[in-house]
Amino acid sequence: MFGWLxxxxxxxxxxxxxxxxxxxxxxxxVVSLFPLGIGPERETLRSIAPGVVWVAALLASxxxxxxxxxxxxxxxxxxxxxxxxxxxxxxxxxxxxxxxLVSELPLVIIAPLLGxxxxxxxxxxxxxxVSLLLGTPVLSLIxxxxxxxxxxxRAANVLVALLVLPLYIPVLIFGTGAVQAxxxxxxxxxxxxxxxxxxxxxxxxxxxxxxxxxxISVE
Amino acid sequence: xxxVINLGCIRGDRRLFQDLNFSAEPGELIELRGAxxxxxxxxxRILCGLATPAAGEVRWQGKNIRSLGEEYFRDVAYxxxxxxxxxxxxxxxxxxxxxAVSGHALKRDRAQHILGRIGLNSQQNLPxxxxxxxxRRRLALARLLTSNAKFWILDEVLTSLDDAAVQLSGQxxxxxxxxxxxxxxxxxxxxxxxxxxxxxxxxSK
Numbered sequence: 013m014f015g016w017l018x019x020x021x022x023x024x025x026x027x028x029x030x031x032x033x034x035x036x037x038x039x040x041x042v043v044s045l046f047p048l049g050i051g052p053e054r055e056t057l058r059s060i061a062p063g064v065v066w067v068a069a070l071l072a073s074x075x076x077x078x079x080x081x082x083x084x085x086x087x088x089x090x091x092x093x094x095x096x097x098x099x100x101x102x103x104x105x106x107x108x109x110x111x112x113l114v115s116e117l118p119l120v121i122i123a124p125l126l127g128x129x130x131x132x133x134x135x136x137x138x139x140x141x142v143s144l145l146l147g148t149p150v151l152s153l154i155x156x157x158x159x160x161x162x163x164x165x166r167a168a169n170v171l172v173a174l175l176v177l178p179l180y181i182p183v184l185i186f187g188t189g190a191v192q193a194x195x196x197x198x199x200x201x202x203x204x205x206x207x208x209x210x211x212x213x214x215x216x217x218x219x220x221x222x223x224x225x226x227x228i229s230v231e
Numbered sequence: 232x233x234x235v236i237n238l239g240c241i242r243g244d245r246r247l248f249q250d251l252n253f254s255a256e257p258g259e260l261i262e263l264r265g266a267x268x269x270x271x272x273x274x275x276r277i278l279c280g281l282a283t284p285a286a287g288e289v290r291w292q293g294k295n296i297r298s299l300g301e302e303y304f305r306d307v308a309y310x311x312x313x314x315x316x317x318x319x320x321x322x323x324x325x326x327x328x329x330x331a332v333s334g335h336a337l338k339r340d341r342a343q344h345i346l347g348r349i350g351l352n353s354q355q356n357l358p359x360x361x362x363x364x365x366x367r368r369r370l371a372l373a374r375l376l377t378s379n380a381k382f383w384i385l386d387e388v389l390t391s392l393d394d395a396a397v398q399l400s401g402q403x404x405x406x407x408x409x410x411x412x413x414x415x416x417x418x419x420x421x422x423x424x425x426x427x428x429x430x431x432x433x434x435s436k
Contacts (some may be wrong), residue, residue, distance in 0.1 A: 016331040023328075027319035038372045088313025089329075091281060092374075094335040097305040 013098050014106050021110030024083075031079065033168065036118045039072040044124045054131050061130035062191035065140060068186075069119055069148065070180050076115035077155040077172050080107055085163050091230060094126065100223035108149075108156050108219065114150035139194040139204075145206040147187045153211075153218035154179045160225035182210060232256055232292055232413060233278075233382065239286035240273050244409040248272055248434055249286065255415075257381070258408050260426040263417040265434030271417035272312065274434070277416065291382070305334075308380035310388055316373040318360040322351050322370055325359055330377045337377055350375045350396065364391040364395045372400055383407060383414040389422075397422075 025032055046059055046064045084090035093103055123144055124137040132140065158176035162168040190203035232255060239249035242257055247270030255261055263271050278280040278289055280296050280303060289296045298302045316325055323342050330337040346355045349369045354362060359370065368391050375383060383404070389397050401422055408426050416422065 013334050014331060016328065016336075020328045020332060023324075024317065024319050087317065088311055088315040089317060091309070091311060091313070092315040092329065093332065094281065095279060095304050095307065095309055097301045098334065099301060231276075 013096070014102055017093075017103060017106035018110045018113075021107060022113065025110070025114040031076075032114055032118070035072050035076045035115055036122065038075060039068050039119050040122065040126065042068040042071065044129060047129045048107060049189040057130045058195055059133065059192075061127060061132055061136075062140075062195065064130070065123055065127060065144075065191070066147075066184055066187045068111045069123070069144060070151065070177070072119055073116060073148065073151040073155060074173055075175065076111070077159045077176065078169055079115070080152075080156055080159045081163055082159070082168075086230070094226065094230060100226065101219050104156065104160075104219040104222045104226065108152050108222075111156070112149050112152040116152055120144040120148060136191060136194045139191050139200050139219045142204060143190040143200070143207060146211055147183045147205060149152075150183050150207070150211050150214050151180060153214040154183075155221045157218055157225055160222045160229055163226070163229035183207070186210065232332075234290040234293075235278075235287070236290065237287035238274075238277065238284050238289065239329050240270055240277060240282075241285040242270070242273060248274060251287070251432075253390055253432060254415055254432065255430065256428075257411040257413055258426075259413055259428045259430060260404070260424065260431060261413075261415040262409055262422075263415060263434065264419075265417075266348045269434040271434060273387055275284065275309070275311075275384050275415070275417055279307050280304065281309075290369045305379075306381045307384065308375050308378040308382070309384045309430060310371055310375055311386050312390070315374070316359045316362075316367050316370050321356050321358050322346060322362065323355040326377060329374055333378065335377070335379065342377075345373050345376050349376070349399065365396065368392055369396055372396075372403070376403060378405055381412050383412060384416065385416045385418075387418060388416060389420050390416060 046060065050056060060203045081090060084093065094100060120141060122141050127137045127140050146227045155176050156208055161175065162171045165171060186203045190200040193200040193203060234254040235251060238251040240247045263274065265271050273282065277284045291299060291303055291306065320328065323346060326342045327337045343355060346352055347371055351366060351369055353364060359367060387399060392400065399431065402423055405425055407414060
């Protein structure tokens with residue numbers, strides 16, 4: 013059942029791939045604007061790179077949050093999903109996994125390419141990828157709570173941003189910290205461990221909170 | 232099998248119904264009547280477990296559906312106002328994926344057979360986006376036929392169906408009742424069913 017649910021969401025995303033591409037292009041454009049705006053000075057670019065990449069990733073993932081449950085809510089399939097004989101926790105986890113694969117993984121893959129514009133060294137680029145790999149699932153997990161809470165509300169997009177962005181701050185700090193450490197020549201390991209711990213924590217609690225929020229929104 | 236005890240529902244500030252009591256056994260049909268806004272849909276959503284009643288409880292095989300949880304969902308199929316049909320998927324994909332997600336995978340020929348019965352044979356590979364309102368409703372009905380649920384909760388099942396489809400759905404409901412199923416139908420239209428045991432519940436404003 014779990015596998016089918018993820019598969020279903022992947023097919024749906026493929027049939028609406030323009031939405032997905034828009035998120036990726038947003039990420040690419042936002043990150044690319046900085047070198048153009050700030051100028052080609054190597055040292056400055058290198059020092060702002062971690063923050064720019066991570067903030068752009070946060071904003072890009074905000075854009076796609078409405079899609080986790082929004083379409084299913086509108087056509088009534090969300091209700092049908094909640095009435096299937098499996099735990100809401102697993103349903104939510106399946107939808108978050110699909111959302112991460114569709115909306116976040118492309119950002120992780122394209123990030124090192126964008127990092128090149130900032131003159132990041134190879135090992136720093138690797139840390140960008142690793143930190144995003146650990147951090148973006150947290151963004152999907154926390155974001156799903158906001159998406160579920162604002163389901164069917166007016167101005168849901170703005171509300172989601174207000175609800176979720178403050179909760180993203182720890183991820184932002186640990187993520188940029190890891191990349192900055194590697195640019196500065198120290199070990200990024202403590203930051204990556206903190207990111208991993210955040211991931212485990214949200215993996216356990218976020219789907220549970222999202223399930224509760226979904227039940228309220230559907231009712 | 233189904234017991235409704237002292238059920239009450241409040242929507243916003245308005246009390247829709249209170250102290251509602253009825254019970255039903257296998258093979259029985261419950262017709263739910265009432266004017267617009269009298270709480271038919273709210274009752275249907277409480278019965279299927281999507282909404283929580285303000286008072287009272289719903290029991291299935293002697294147990295409160297709140298404590299049964301997912302076990303109850305195995306026995307229930309709910310056809311809501313919204314069809315629960317995905318525009319991006321074809322008719323047959325809609326049917327097969329929704330059954331697989333609810334835990335009983337459907338072979339291709341079985342899905343084709345069901346779509347044939349419901350009169351969507353030549354539309355099975357069309358995306359649901361290009362189906363008419365009545366055809367989408369038929370597709371939602373087809374999903375009902377794929378489920379093994381004992382308890383059907385049908386909210387305005389006949390909306391936008393043509394005469395042939397109305398007759399067809401009557402047939403399906405009859406078959407379901409004959410096989411020991413239970414159904415509750417909220418509707419304004421007359422259903423010509425041969426069901427031997429029919430209970431009528433009138434919700435007043």
